[in-house]
Amino acid sequence: MNAEPRILRTQAEDTLALEFAAARTRLPGSPSVAAAREVAFADFQKAGLPHRRTEPWRYTDLRALLRTVPPLVSERAELPAIVDPLAGLDRARLVVVDGAYRPELSDLSGIDGVTVRPLAELLREGDERIGREIATLDDAVVSLNAALMTGGVAIDVPAGAKIARAIEIAHVTTGLLQTHTRNLVTIGADASARILETHVGPADSAYQANIVTEATVGDRAKVIWAKLQLEGAAAVHLGTFSVSIGEETEFDHLTLMTGASISRSQTFLAFAGENARAGLFGATMVRGKQHADIALTVDHAVPNCASRELFKAVMDERSEGVFQGRINVRPAAQKTDGRMMTQGLLLSEDASFFVKPELEIFADDVQCAHGATSGEIDEDILFYLLSRGISRPEAETLLVTAFLAEAIEGLGDEAIGDAFEAIARDWLANRGQEAK
Amino acid sequence: MLEIKNLHASIDGKEILRGVDLVVPTGEVHAIMGPNGSGKSTLSYVLAGRDGYDVTDGEIIFDGENIVETAPEERASAGVFLAFQYPLEIPGVATMTFLKAALNAQRKARGEDELTTPDFMRRVKAASEKLNVTQEMLRRPLNVGFSGGEKKRNEILQMALLEPKLAILDETDSGLDIDALRVVSEGVNALRSPDRSMLVITHYQRLLDHIVPDKVHVMSAGRIVRTGGPELALELEAKGYADYAGEPA
Ligand SMILES: Nc1ncnc2c1ncn2[C@@H]1O[C@H](COP(=O)(O)OP(=O)(O)OP(=O)(O)O)[C@@H](O)[C@H]1O
Ligand SMILES: [Mg+2]
Secondary structure, eight states, X not given: OOOOOOSOOOHHHHHHHHHHHHHTTTSOOOHHHHHHHHHHHHHHHHHOSOOTTSGGGTTOXXXXXXXXXXXXXXXXXXXXXXXXXXXXXXXXXXXXETTEEOGGGXXXXXXXXXXXXXXXXXXXXXXXXXXXXXXXXXOHHHHHHHHHOOBOEEEEEOTTOBOOSEEEEEEXXXXXXXXXXXXXXXXXXXXXXXXXXXXXXXXXXXXXEEEEEEEEEOTTOEEEEEEEEOOOTTOEEEEEEEXXXXXXXXXXXXXXXXXXXXXXXXXXXXXOSSSOEEEEEEEEEEOTTOEEEEEEEEEEOSSSOEEEEEEEEEEOTTOEEEEEEEEEEOTTOTTOEEEEEEEEEESSTTOEEEEEEEEEEOOSSOEEEEEEEEEOOOHHHHHHHHTTTOOHHHHHHHHHHHHXXXXXXXXXXXXXXXXXXXXXXXXXXXXXXXXX | OEEXXXXXXXXXXXXXXXXXXXXXXXXXXXXXXXXXXXXXXXXXXXXXXXXXXXXXXXXXXXXTEEOTTSOHHHHHHHTEEEEOSSOOOOTTSBHHHXXXXXXXXXXXXXXXXXXXHHHHHHHHHHHHHHTTOXXXXXXXXXXXXXXXXXXXXXXXXXXXXXXXXXXXXXSTTTTOOHHHHHHHHHHHHHTOBTTBEEEEEOSOHHHHHHSOOSEEEEEETTEEEEEEOTHHHHHHHHHTTGGGOOXXX
16 A cells, blocks of 8 residues: 655654664564664654654653754663662662663673563564554554664563572663664463563663563563662653453552653553453653653453553643553453553643543443543642641642642552652652753 | 631632731630621631631741741641631541641641651550540541541540640530530640640630630631630620621631
């Protein structure tokens, strides 16, 4: 099929075409992967960077926002000294630097039974699981990742394994680069696991990190998954998480976004088996001129599943928060129970929050609801605290922490919840020092 | 201790306090009674420094200083305490966290050391037992799901912990059952001291049976229109406010 050729390409799109042309032969992968890269790049070129009229991206116009793109990774960097944001939280650590898994920097202790491999190896083997969980996504940023992916990590938690120790995928970007990381996580039937995803990089570098993580969760598995987006203040973060969960699974996911200049975290969850339950939670904290976009698609494809979505966002100074959430209930998905709520808290008159919650229901026997609120700190409640001698900043900190805690605690993991709440408190402690 | 002179205050351009004059000497307990809408709660909010009121004239002299321009949190640390007519529910903020934050904020503002956790716990335990505030209530988010009476007891617990110089109790008796009224009154009486003044707003004599005031003031249409001894409350209970019908606020 011949699509209408787009007349104008942006400078960023031109650079990407040149980069892909130069890199296509050295990017890792079997011949089938190489062919898939060509298709993916053609898809990307057809669509171009998402813009205002790309409905799922309407509030994050990458065509306008990404004036230029930094170069692709060409050499292996030393790991810079970056403060560990989760110090004190017990976990194994799989370190991914500039889009490549680095075993020598990683700590795999306490997760016996789990297989960890560099994704580049799987690419060379032409592992068919790669790309499966994103096959139906129609998204230019995901296509770009599929064309340019360099590596990342593949984690296999075998059926029945109960892994108590959390496993962190620590993404580190080292400098002014564009990185395309792909992770593949497979959690077997009846297994349980706690996965952490962290994203950090230098504060002063306008790097662009594009991360796609595919996950498949087997029947009756129990999974806790928490993502911490703490990118450098000038960075662009484009994160995609696509997961399908089997029968009777319990899946809870939390996204905390506070870093980067422009960030987008998109989650696609598909129910693949009946009687499963998913909880999806989010806490966004932005200030300065930050722009943070959360996009969520929950696909109820089978009957008798329940999903809860609670997304909170705190916007200070001139920042912008976005929440686009969508619950699809397919004709077969009777007895679906889906509830989505998003709440924004504006700490400044110049901040804004854009929301678009949607339900698409094609089954008749379902219970679904969505809601969205946006407001400022309640003056009456604030006065109650002030009247007890609590200072205004401390009172606001108490109230904002309480606001976010509901979403963070929704994850249902105390250790991770505590660590994430500490990050929220740190953010509040630094109020008034505008992010650059 | 507290001297209010010709206090005028309005909200959204509507004048509600229309020249309040009131003196509460150190160590005394004064009651304010008056019809609904006469401005009693407004006076208590203006004394505590709530935003949104324009004080267009007059002075509030507390401890020798005019505090009309002082921020609410500074007034609190200086010793002003308001027990709210309608205490607020604060989801997500544990009662204990709140109590500790309040106590330590006031101590810090006065240049005192923060309390250690055991010291804090001891104080809370002692005060809460006297007021029948259970551990279970203390673990809940502040006032969330508390009954009307539990909220009022929680206000007095805060007052006991914060040891203010001036306590303003706005209808603390409303919503209390007979036993709770006694418990709360005993709690308040225990805090009567030669260094502490209290301003007790109420509609009912029954509270003043327990907390016997030094003086009773009648507020009507934004002014104090009469002041007398404890017997004035009995007279009001018998005759109502018909004699004081001022122009509506
Ligand atoms: N935010 C506001 N905007 C407009 N009018 C207000 C506001 N708050 C109070 N008022 C008005 O001010 C007047 C005094 O109210 P206030 O609550 O002080 O009365 P009160 O004496 O405490 O009454 P009650 O005995 O019922 O508690 C009332 O007429 C009330 O409607
Ligand atoms: Mg009142």
